[in-house]
Amino acid sequence: xxxxxxxxxxxxxxxxxxxxxxxxxxxxxxxxxxxxxxxxxxxxxxxxxxxxxxxxxxxxxxxxxxxxxxxxxxxxxxxxxxxxxxxxxxxxxxxxxxxxxxxxxxxxxxxxxxxxxxxxxxxxxxxxxxxxxxxxxxxxxxxxxxxxxxxxxxxxxxxxxxxxxxxxxxxxxxxxxxxxxxxxxxxxxxxxxxxxxxxxxxxxxxxxxxxxxxxxxxxxxxxxxxxxxxxxxxxxxxxxxxxxxxxxxxxxxxxxxxxxxxxxxxxxxxxxxxxxxxxxxxxxxxxxxxxxxxxxxxxxxxxxxxxxxxxxxxxxxxxxxxxxxxxxxxxxxxxxxxxxxxxxxxxxxxxxxxxxxxxxxxxxxxxxxxxxxxxxxxxxxxxxxxxxxxxxxxxxxxxxxxxxxxxxxxxxxxxxxxxxxxxxxxxxxxxxxxxx
Ligand code: GLY
Numbered sequence: 001x002x003x004x005x006x007x008x009x010x011x012x013x014x015x016x017x018x019x020x021x022x023x024x025x026x027x028x029x030x031x032x033x034x035x036x037x038x039x040x041x042x043x044x045x046x047x048x049x050x051x052x053x054x055x056x057x058x059x060x061x062x063x064x065x066x067x068x069x070x071x072x073x074x075x076x077x078x079x080x081x082x083x084x085x086x087x088x089x090x091x092x093x094x095x096x097x098x099x100x101x102x103x104x105x106x107x108x109x110x111x112x113x114x115x116x117x118x119x120x121x122x123x124x125x126x127x128x129x130x131x132x133x134x135x136x137x138x139x140x141x142x143x144x145x146x147x148x149x150x151x152x153x154x155x156x157x158x159x160x161x162x163x164x165x166x167x168x169x170x171x172x173x174x175x176x177x178x179x180x181x182x183x184x185x186x187x188x189x190x191x192x193x194x195x196x197x198x199x200x201x202x203x204x205x206x207x208x209x210x211x212x213x214x215x216x217x218x219x220x221x222x223x224x225x226x227x228x229x230x231x232x233x234x235x236x237x238x239x240x241x242x243x244x245x246x247x248x249x250x251x252x253x254x255x256x257x258x259x260x261x262x263x264x265x266x267x268x269x270x271x272x273x274x275x276x277x278x279x280x281x282x283x284x285x286x287x288x289x290x291x292x293x294x295x296x297x298x299x300x301x302x303x304x305x306x307x308x309x310x311x312x313x314x315x316x317x318x319x320x321x322x323x324x325x326x327x328x329x330x331x332x333x334x335x336x337x338x339x340x341x342x343x344x345x346x347x348x349x350x351x352x353x354x355x356x357x358x359x360x361x362x363x364x365x366x367x368x369x370x371x372x373x374x375x376x377x378x379x380x381x382x383x384x385x386x387x388x389x390x391x392x393x394x395x396x397x398x399x400x401x402x403x404x405x406x407x408x409x410x411x412x413x414x415x416x417x418x419x420x421x422x423x424x425x426x427x428x429x430x431x432x433x434x435x436x
Pocket of ligand 1: 224238239297300301302303304
């Protein structure tokens with residue numbers, strides 16, 4: 001099977017590593033990719049300024065994207081892909097999976113209409129209401145007056161969300177009314193609706209499910225860390241670390257969420273004539289009133305994927321191909337390795353607001369590294385080219401050993417001004433997470 005992965009982050013490097021491990025894969029490519037993916041999944045075309053031989057000054061792989069769904073489809077066709085796996089949300093929301101399927105190639109990822117589960121929070125709420133899926137009460141505001149009314153109604157802590165895609169920066173949770181209002185006004189000023197929600201207490205969980213539009217197979221749950229600083233302080237980021245499994249989660253969590261969230265959502269999408277195929281990512285809060293959906297995403301999470309995939313024993317390409325071709329009902333149950341995995345993101349100085357790139361990255365070719373914003377020059381030297389530079393993975397028989405393995409490797413990375421959180425998975429490893 002010839003598999004083409006679209007994207008350039010740590011998630012895509014993790015996907016490439018797992019796909020390369022599947023004996024069914026005969027060729028693997030990643031576009032646009034990064035310095036890590038290029039080693040085992042070179043771009044399927046010569047692209048000026050991308051790939052081996054570029055200099056850090058002339059290239060920034062993290063900002064290049066195939067320009068349109070049609071371009072992705074053309075690349076897949078030109079490379080004779082049997083399966084395309086689309087990593088990020090933006091091409092999915094733009095219709096890349098539709099374009100790939102139109103040229104007759106199997107694609108792991110939802111259609112443009114189904115990807116609206118991530119592309120519009122208002123749409124996702126509508127689907128959840130229709131499907132009876134538990135989530136926070138919410139109001140969509142399109143004017144300043146409606147925003148103020150909604151903030152009055154829900155009260156502090158305020159949860160204010162951009163309705164559309166915002167690369168992890170669309171959500172503000174704050175006790176400060178002025179901050180809540182300012183974020184809502186900024187979203188409105190950008191011409192988008194703003195969603196104001198009830199606050200959900202309790203720890204959050206990321207649960208991924210592979211689906212062909214009918215059958216749903218849940219992966220092992222993970223938890224991610226969105227804020228830049230230790231103790232969940234500072235601004236939101238694309239994600240600073242993750243771990244799996246969750247020793248503190250109720251044992252029946254996955255089976256319960258399958259019944260209350262995943263299957264009803266997939267069934268509702270099918271009933272609407274817009275079946276969701278690909279990866280349904282349920283962001284959940286385990287609240288004092290039970291499990292609630294915080295948000296849906298239409299693709300693998302980053303960096304949770306870097307922690308979940310090392311534990312998956314089932315060959316990944318076969319699983320994703322079965323989902324892409326409507327054969328998931330025939331797929332065997334997923335097999336998992338015992339133990340735990342922890343990933344710690346090493347980010348550029350100034351990330352997330354103003355990342356400084358262009359520094360040499362030492363230790364980047366270690367087996368524990370998942371590359372994100374990196375490029376490689378003609379001498380084989382790796383350079384930082386994006387806000388999140390590396391995602392460092394440690395595995396072990398339990399969370400404590402996996403954590404230690406991850407941080408030992410983090411300490412071997414050389415990135416001037418690099419920043420990382422020192423508390424990824426710490427509370428879980430120390431048994432300090434309690435359910436409300
Ligand atoms: N880890 C959050 C996300 O992938 O959106």
